Amino acid sequence: MKPGIVTAILLAGSCSPRAVTPPAGPQAGLSDREIAVQLLSRFNSLRQALKIPGLAVVMLRDTMVLAAGGFGLADRERYVPVTPDTPFNIASVTKPMAAVVALRLAEQGRLDLDRSMRSFRDFVEFCADVRGAGGIFFGDYACEHPGLTLRHVLSMTANGAPGERFLYNPPSFSWASRPMAEAADTSFSELVRMLVFEPAGMTRSARTNRRLPLRGDLAASLAAPYRLDSGGTLIRSEPPGPQGDGAAGGVISSAMDLARFDIALTRGRLLRPESIRAMWTPGRSPSGAPLPYGLGWFLAAPFGEPLAWHTGLWEGAYSALYLKAPGRRLTLILLANSDGLRWETRLDEAAIERSPFARAFLAAFP
Numbered sequence: 001m002k003p004g005i006v007t008a009i010l011l012a013g014s015c016s017p018r019a020v021t022p023p024a025g026p027q028a029g030l031s032d033r034e035i036a037v038q039l040l041s042r043f044n045s046l047r048q049a050l051k052i053p054g055l056a057v058v059m060l061r062d063t064m065v066l067a068a069g070g071f072g073l074a075d076r077e078r079y080v081p082v083t084p085d086t087p088f089n090i091a092s093v094t095k096p097m098a099a100v101v102a103l104r105l106a107e108q109g110r111l112d113l114d115r116s117m118r119s120f121r122d123f124v125e126f127c128a129d130v131r132g133a134g135g136i137f138f139g140d141y142a143c144e145h146p147g148l149t150l151r152h153v154l155s156m157t158a159n160g161a162p163g164e165r166f167l168y169n170p171p172s173f174s175w176a177s178r179p180m181a182e183a184a185d186t187s188f189s190e191l192v193r194m195l196v197f198e199p200a201g202m203t204r205s206a207r208t209n210r211r212l213p214l215r216g217d218l219a220a221s222l223a224a225p226y227r228l229d230s231g232g233t234l235i236r237s238e239p240p241g242p243q244g245d246g247a248a249g250g251v252i253s254s255a256m257d258l259a260r261f262d263i264a265l266t267r268g269r270l271l272r273p274e275s276i277r278a279m280w281t282p283g284r285s286p287s288g289a290p291l292p293y294g295l296g297w298f299l300a301a302p303f304g305e306p307l308a309w310h311t312g313l314w315e316g317a318y319s320a321l322y323l324k325a326p327g328r329r330l331t332l333i334l335l336a337n338s339d340g341l342r343w344e345t346r347l348d349e350a351a352i353e354r355s356p357f358a359r360a361f362l363a364a365f366p
Helices: 032-049 091-107 123-133 150-154 170-175 177-184 188-200 216-221 255-266 273-279 356-364
Strands: 006-010 054-061 064-075 226-228 234-236 251-253 298-300 307-314 318-325 330-336
Touching: 032 054, 032 064, 032 356, 054 255, 064 255, 091 150, 091 170, 091 177, 091 188, 091 251, 091 255, 091 273, 091 307, 091 318, 123 170, 150 170, 170 177, 177 188, 188 255, 251 255, 255 318, 255 330, 318 356, 330 356
Parallel strands: none
Antiparallel strands: 006 064, 054 064, 054 330, 226 234, 298 307, 307 318, 318 330
16 A cells, blocks of 8 residues: 555445546536545645645535545555544634534523623633733733623634734633533533534544543544655654643544534534524624634635635644535535645634635635
8 A cells, every 4th residue: 555545435415435536627517526526636636735644525515425535644654544534633623613512502591602701710810821921822812801701712802902803812712611611510521522522423523632531443543643844754743732621622533523513513403593693703893894703713705705614733743624615505624634734824814715725625616
């Protein structure tokens, strides 16, 4: 078995998976499934150009999986191929799941998203610590402001005057797990299991943190992380270090399980329609301009149509992209065992248009 190994699977409705050979390129008049299969080939070419060792792909229209593929290797030393069921560390693609947990607790009347953060247990102490440390995330963090709410934290508008500007702040978002755990009187990881994994049927997913070892079957098949050295050669990376039970990351999942999450969201098994609308409603600046984030999702229209997405990144180890084009009812899920899916971006912007995978996906479908 060679490092260029490709596993591609075409899925549609209740049909059984079968091996496919992707056609040469997009053509007018093709069906969704034919376009998706051609895209598998395009994505594999991008993977090779970006020196990504392994890539899992799933594409959906509504709740139908159009195509799923695995390209390259999950473990180069043991020549283990990637499949759509290979588990990866999805990093910040966890944030949409955290938003589901918060909104589900709000639906149940157990959590008020507009409650002051300073009223939650230990937040005042957290504020004192991080404001003292300063830096790009906490130099102007609004944690001393009584008007800072959990909604601001989940919408990345917690810097400066609360709610007035966007700054991507993962450490702040991570702390949002604590109000959820406090409101439900259980751990955040348990909430994700009960309110996301179980109702979505995500059997190849699990939370992990320094107090919660990864489930044995997932640990055994987890895609190994890689990075490019100074000479551009792929080498194995150290796995990400242990984290707390935070809302910003801490999920191991597969591309097919993320597709199950997406299907459950579409079918209303996770949230009510009004909660989904709230999740995908961008914030507004004082001038009324839309901000590029909702609750746990990036939101923008760089190609003239509204898009919702989230990226995941462990630098030098893993990367991910979960992209939705709601107007076309299309979804793309990509998981990689290097940081090759990343693009350069500032903390105060959202720039999905810089992703060659996103551009190829959106250009291919009518």
